[in-house]
Amino acid sequence: LVSRENHPQRSTVTVRGVPIGPDTVTLIAGPCAVETPEQTLEAALMAKAAGATLLRGGAYKPRTSPYAFQGLGEKGLRILADVREQTGLPIVTEVVDAHDVALVASYADMLQVGTRNAGNFALLQAVGAAGKPVMLKRGMTATIEEWLMAAEYVAQRGNLDIVLCERGIRTYEPATRNTLDISAVPVVQRLSHLPVIVDPSHSGGRRDLVLPLSRAAVAVGADGLIVDVHPHPEQALCDGPQALVNGDLDDLATVMRDFPPLLGRT
Ligand code: PEP
Numbered sequence: 001l002v003s004r005e006n007h008p009q010r011s012t013v014t015v016r017g018v019p020i021g022p023d024t025v026t027l028i029a030g031p032c033a034v035e036t037p038e039q040t041l042e043a044a045l046m047a048k049a050a051g052a053t054l055l056r057g058g059a060y061k062p063r064t065s066p067y068a069f070q071g072l073g074e075k076g077l078r079i080l081a082d083v084r085e086q087t088g089l090p091i092v093t094e095v096v097d098a099h100d101v102a103l104v105a106s107y108a109d110m111l112q113v114g115t116r117n118a119g120n121f122a123l124l125q126a127v128g129a130a131g132k133p134v135m136l137k138r139g140m141t142a143t144i145e146e147w148l149m150a151a152e153y154v155a156q157r158g159n160l161d162i163v164l165c166e167r168g169i170r171t172y173e174p175a176t177r178n179t180l181d182i183s184a185v186p187v188v189q190r191l192s193h194l195p196v197i198v199d200p201s202h203s204g205g206r207r208d209l210v211l212p213l214s215r216a217a218v219a220v221g222a223d224g225l226i227v228d229v230h231p232h233p234e235q236a237l238c239d240g241p242q243a244l245v246n247g248d249l250d251d252l253a254t255v256m257r258d259f260p261p262l263l264g265r266t
Contacts, residue, residue, distance in 0.1 A: 001152055001155035001156065001160065002148055002151045002152055002155050002160075002162065002192045002193065002194055003148075003191065003192060003193075004190065004191060004192055004193045007193040008193070009193060010022045010189065010193050010194075010195070011160070011193045011194055011195065012195065013133050013161045013162065013163050013194075013195055014133070014161075015054060015090050015092070015109050015110045015133050016090035016109040017090075018053045018054055018090055020163050020195045020197065020223055020224050021195045021223055022195070022223060024223075024224075025218055025222070025223065025224055025225070025256060026053060026054065026197070026223065026224035026225075027047075027050065027051050027052040027053060027054075027224065027225055027227065027252075027256055028052060028053075028054040028055070028056050028092055028197070028224060028225065028226040028227070029043075029046075029047035029050060029052035029054075029055070029056060029225075029226070029227045029228070029229050029244075029252075030043050030044055030047050030052070030055040030056040030057045030089075030092075030228075030229060031043040031056075031057050031058075031228065031229065031230050031236070031243070032057075032058060032061075032201070032228045032230070032236065032238045032239040032242075032243065033057070033058045033059075033061050033069060033071055033072075033076075033236070033237055033238035033239075034057045034058065034059050034071070034072055034076035034079050034080060035072070035236070035237050036079075037079050037082065037083070039230070039231060039232070040057055040079050040080065040083050041083050041086060041087070042231040043057070043229050043230055043231055044057075044083045044086075044087045044089055045087065046229045046231065046244075046246060046249055047089070047227075047229050048087055048089060049249060049253075050229070050244075050249040050250075050252045050253045050256075051252075051253050051256050052089065052227075053089070053090075054089060054090050054091070054092050054109075054110070055080070055083065055084065055087065055089035055090065055091050055092065056091075056092045056093070056112075056226055056227075056228075057076070057080050057083075057091065057092075057093055058071055058076070058093060058094050058112075058238070059071050059072055059073060059074070059075075059076025059077045059079075059080065059093055059094075059104075060073060060076075060093075060094055060095060060096045060097070060100065060104070061094075061096075061238055062094070062096045062114050062116045062117065063238070068238070069237040069238055074103065076093075077093065077103070077104065077107040077108070078107070080093060080107060080108075081107050084109075090109035090110070091107070091108055091109050091110070092108065092109065092110040092112055092135060092226070093107070093108045093110075093111070093112060094111075094112040094113070094114050095108075095111050095112070095113070095123070095127065096114070096116075096117055096123075097123070098120075098122045098123045098125075098126040101123070101126040101127055101129075101130050102130065105127075105130040105131065105132045108132060109132065109133070110132060110133045110134065110135055110163075111127045111130060111132050111133070111134050111135070112134075112135045112137070113127060113134065113135070113136050113137060113150075113154075114137050115137045115138065115139055115140045115167055115202075116139075116140075118136065118137055118138060118139030118142055118147065118150050119139050119142065119146070119150060121150075121153050124136075124150055124153035124154050125153055125154075125156070125157050127154055127159075128153065128154035128155065128156065128157025128158065128159045129157040129158070129159070130159075131159070132161075133159075133161035133162070133163065134154050134159060134161065134162045134163070135162075135163045135164075135165055135197075135226075136150060136151055136154065136162055136163070136164055136165065137165045137167045137199070138164070138165065138166055138167055138169065138181075138184070140167075140168070140169055140170045140178060141169065141170055142169075144184055144187055144188060144191070147164065147188075148164075148188070148191060148192055151164060151192070151194060160194075162194050163194065163195045163196075163197055163223070163224070164188060164192070164194050164195070164196045164197070165196075165197050165198070165199055165226060166180065166181060166182075166184045166185060166188075166196065166197075166198050166199070166203075166217075166222075167198075167199035167202045167203050168180045168181065168199070168202060168203025168204070169181050176203070176204050176205060176206065176209065177202070177203070177204060177205025177206070177242075178202065178203045178204075178205065179203070180198070180200065180203035180204065180213055180216070180217075182198075182216050182217065182220050183220075184196075185198065185217065185220045185221060185222050186220060186221055189221065195223040195224070196222060196223055197217075197222055197223055197224035197225060197226055198213070198214075198217035198222045198224075198225055198226075199225075199226045199227075200213035200214045200217060200225060200227060201226070201227050201228040201239070201242045201243070201244075202228075202239075202242070204242065205239075205241065205242050206241060206242055207233070207241060207242055207243065207244060207245075207248065210227060210228075210242065210244055210248070210252075211248065211251050211252065211255060214227065214252065214255045215255050218255060218256070227244060227252065228242055228243040228244065229243055229244045229245070229249065230243035230244075230245065231245070231246070233245055
């Protein structure tokens, strides 16, 4: 279903009127985690000023440590919905448990499946049946074929509104949090008709790498970027070291402007 063999034209997925696909480069930005209404609104306004047309923000956080902040749950979803109301930005948010899919889908405009759940087939099937566009991150140890098969689980439930997100894979190199597999973008675009975006924040794990990796992603033909921003990263409850701050956002806007979309990328 997700292969290009039977579907030679690359697809565009529309999230509440915002397209992600070969005719544009879509910027999704926002806080890693929803912490407070003020922080989420401030981050959303920063994202919007940098050119973002979709707001990211996690209310359910899949953390490596069970002692780390796990997200605000439904309270976080309500904050996201309020901020959507105030900014007009549709929301992309993660769901980590098949039992929560209906609840998260009742607030979200796009459901995110994160790297840690990219092989959770019950969750993939549940999001496939939820009737909302899905952003499927690559499992940190998944081959491209495994990633596409995960997408196939979503598609099999009748949902082809899937955007794939390369977010770095685990390699032997400890200098970065993950290794951004930039070649995955054109490889997957040849194998699948689905749009492919890049997460330069979770791949590098470092603020100073977000702009160079964003440039690389846009240059290689990614259909969009998903970037963490935070008004006060030193106080962030999750992933502060990778969040862009106000001073960086002009540069991010420049990345989007300096590399004009390779419109009609095939
Ligand atoms: C996220 O985007 O909030 C996230 C946790 O990303 P990943 O699943 O890629 O680690």
